[in-house]
Amino acid sequence: MARLRTDWILFLTIVALVAFGLVMLYSASSAVAELRYHVPPYYFVIRQVGWAFISFVAMMYFKRMDYRRMNTPAWAFSGLGAVLGLLVIVYFADPRTHRWFKLGGVGSFQPSEFAKPALIVFLAYFVSRRAHLINDRRTIRQALVAVMMLGFMVVVADLGTALVPVITAVLVFWIAGLERKYMFRVAMIGVALVVVAIASRGYRLGRIIAYVDPDYSKIEMVDTHGWIKGYIQRSTSVRDASYQPRQSKIAVGTGGVLGMGLMQGKQKLMFLPDAHTDFIYATVGEELGLWGATAVLTGFVVVLWRGARLFLLARDDFGKYLALGVTLSIVVQAFINMSVVLDMAPTKGFPLPMISFGGSSLLSTLASLGMLLSVSEHEG
Secondary structure, eight states: OOOOOOOHHHHHHHHHHHHHHHHHHHHHHHHHHHHTSOSOTTHHHHHHHHHHHHHHHHHHHHHHSOGGGGOSHHHHHHHHHHHHHHHHHHHHHSTTTSOOEEOGGGOEEOGGGGHHHHHHHHHHHHHHHHGGGTTOHHHHHHHHHHHHHHHHHHHHHOHHHHHHHHHHHHHHHHHTTOOHHHHHHHHHHHHHHHHHHHHTSHHHHHHHHHHHOTTOHHHHHHOTTOHHHHHHHTOTTOSOTTHHHHHHHHHHHHHTTTOSOTTOOSTTTTTSTTTTTTTHHHHHHHHHHHHHHHHHHHHHHHHHHHHHHHHHHOSSHHHHHHHHHHHHHHHHHHHHHHHHHTTSSOOOOOOOTTTSSOHHHHHHHHHHHHHHHHHHHHOO
């Protein structure tokens, strides 16, 4: 068989997004590093450069490895099992947030980020084996148990991080041909679990209400005793849930079409929380304007295009669903993050892939993209 060459369009897009992310990270974090954390202005970007080096090594490893080697039970189940084990350990190791392993002076490690590539490999293996029986009840039960187990373990620490792999799994099964009646049942179960997860934490409920009813006028018509508002206000994690999206819209609106110029943004100066992490896209909009924000969006559209192309061209089912899972996971997270920044969706904290500060996210994303590149590198 003829061997396909490296997808240079995809590869160079990845490099450009990571490089752009490092530039924007320095701009968004330099003031925060000095004013809030009392460290040098380059503190965060130096750490991210280190993670970027490790992440590119991981990406090149998976890129050069024949993706078909992962089409085994060992890869499919060991990755899923390892992530589940780490999620159990971190629950006790980090009793406050259940999210982070502290790595001394080099930063921290978030195992929930690796639920995404682990689930992608599992889904590709599982669906490729059962594609002809995708609507068999036994198939559905097995898949549902695995996805729900992983989703539950992740949601304990972070609902937002759990949404991405679960949405990815649902979309993969839908594209694989799962019948509407089963999709509806799975969706109802998912909605019910999300509602319970949101209601269980006051700050989560506060973010939803801040998006749909920021002044509580509609809520007070139903909740005349103010129990819901009191429950939210008792949360130690939130005081004004609409503050972040409001500051984000100010940043994006101030940038206009051309932006204020790199390093010239004002909202990052302690007005917009998480300007270098979850809301870095607002800093892009403020400093580089509509053109800069559109360029970032275009980068993820290119990832979607090249991933969809590989899904259509791959000659084996495992390669198809591996490409599909990686593409959906990254693009879904990117589009949700941008929607939150633009106040088109309730506030939920997870990073913009390849742009935001976060070593675990960058490593997970580039490792996944290495698998996507491998489908192009070795398929043919």
